[in-house]
Amino acid sequence: MRKALTAVVVLAAGGAASAFLVNRGDTSQATNQAAQALPVNTTKVTQQTLKDTETEDGQLGFGTTSSAVSRIAGTVTAVPDSGQELRRGNTVYSIDNKPTILLYGALPAYRKLSIGAEGNDVLQLEQNLKAMGYTGFTVDDEYTDATAEAVEEWQDDLGLDETGVVELGSVLFAPGHIRIDSVQGQEGTPLGPNQPVLSYTGTTRAVTVQLDAADQRLAVMGAAVTVALPDGKTVPGRIEKVSTVIIPAESPDKDPETKVEVIVAIANQKAVAAWSSAATDVTFTASERKNVLTVPVAALVALREGGFGVEVTDGTTSHYAPVKTGLFASGQVEVSGTGIKAGTTVGIPK
Template sequence: MGPVTDGVTGGATLDGKAQPDATPSRPRRRRGRGRLVAGLLTVVAVAGGGFVAVNSAGLLKGSAGPTRSAGALPPATTTVTRQTLNDTRDADGELGYGPVSTAVSRKPGTITWLPDSGAQVTRGRSLYRVDNKPVMLMYGSTPAYRDLKVGVEGKDVENLERNLSKLGYDGFTVDDEYTYDTAEAVREWQEDRGLDETGVVELGRVVFAPGKVRVESLESEEGQPTAPGQKVLTYTGTSKVVTVKLEAEDQRMARKGARVDVTLPDGKSVKGKVTEVATVIEPAEGQNADPETRVEALVSIGTAKAAKGLDKAAVDVTFTASKRTNVLTVPVAALVALQEGGYGLEVIEGGRSRYIKVETGLFSGGRVEVSGDGLTEGMTVGMPK
């Protein structure tokens, strides 16, 4: 930035040194209040945790300082513009079918049938078979963890009854109580599935999942013995989703329900929506490293057709935390740090400049939202070279 006059004709100074064209004279007393001082670059923290360098000048009092001549104007200028700013973050994502779950055997026996990898299994269908008897998929949020029989109450009972009702069985009330009427419906269901008609759903006969599933991989083989706790297969949901892992400090970007933009490998951009957000602890990598806390977000994409043929692919996801519409903006580098605190802009008018104090808002893409008395669209302001 160029030199700033001290208010005495022909006495331009820079960092307290007389310029060659200054006329020697008796020492002038330094002016105090209201004097502008050009200084070094100041490091300023901005939204998102980054840092930028801005021009530095002192403005001790008031919102405007003395003007300076054309010979001392800044080396470059820019214009105050009105536009929309978005607080965004770009992150790497993986297009796939979301989190992988494991179906674990709860009964001893022999694996007699397994589905193919990639197969989809819906409510009431066999996920696998043990001793030629089906282990069936049902929808629900509570895992199976006990025998279900008359007198038992709980969310798992409600899950079972809702599934039986959806499969066409009736004569009972869907609630959290396993009654005699529930047992009668279970006996009918057992008969249809070739099971012993006991009226009791023993642990290991059903697997609860949030919805229909896609078999991801097989962890066992047909004819292989199985025992409680042994992995049989892994599965995912059936809808294509994008999994994104963010740093913990970027959690504000990934809000459930937030809209995002997803860029596919072919360069096409599709709309997406954050459906789930969870905090995960990643194991330490290396002997002296610490575990790392990350934010994992699941993003559904707007149209399945856009991702057709892509089972797994790397994609880019753009999150938008906030948006400022129709605001005045300048490049961040145009900001001047004021000695009294806060920031200002050096306004250029009629070949002379003056400083005005401004309030800063959203920082985005190298620009910053500004407002202040007398600040208008189209104004010319100083910039560093």
């Protein structure tokens, strides 16, 4: 007589699980019992693409906010309006009637630039001078006499003293066009060094999502997501930035929270042009398995000898077949095993 096969039938609902034993032997009595105990509820093994998705709250806006701080002490004499867009060569703000000019570049301004200076900030400056139409110098990382002459010409056009020197605080480097988010230093406000004047963003609309640290698996750079807009339409997006942020505690008896901030780029800007700010739903795909065999999770049984199985039936007999499980998603589970193919009928325990 062969060893009996014992299976524990796993029932899962709402995250809870329960189990009961099913014993099957090799005797005729066991066979008759098995025939009488054919599963009442059945389903078919299907072949499909299985996606592990999760939907999170998002905020449509203009992406990450940056702060512009005064590098010198003085009085704020000019600031833009919130929502105003600025381009290369525009004045961002003025302290003591000395303007801070927007230039493009990834490296922040951190020092005075004058003849003899070398570095990427010099290269950025010269690239901007050339883009604004100034000539007579070589675009490289060296601040030469020719660079100083171009700077003097630029200063003359701005109505400034022609020093040929770019003082710290006279330029603001940003990746591109900026949009003023809010203004902290109103006209007439005295400011000390390193005090915030205003905050700004890019001009391209994007969606910001703050994930719990436990959901960091969703934040994959370059991954495609789907954004549901307030009008019910959806638009594709792509993760362009992932960072960790600390959310301050709301009260002394609570701890700060660690969040994973995700910036989602929207290629179709026309689709989101109607909103400057809006709540959205963002659907992330953590993993995807194409053209795999699946059954409902409820069809799985836990085998006493280890692993999982399914109860395969042809309507008159049934047997437990071991399966290897893969991705679990949307109430389905990826399975594979001997004799398991699309269309196979399996039982779903009560």
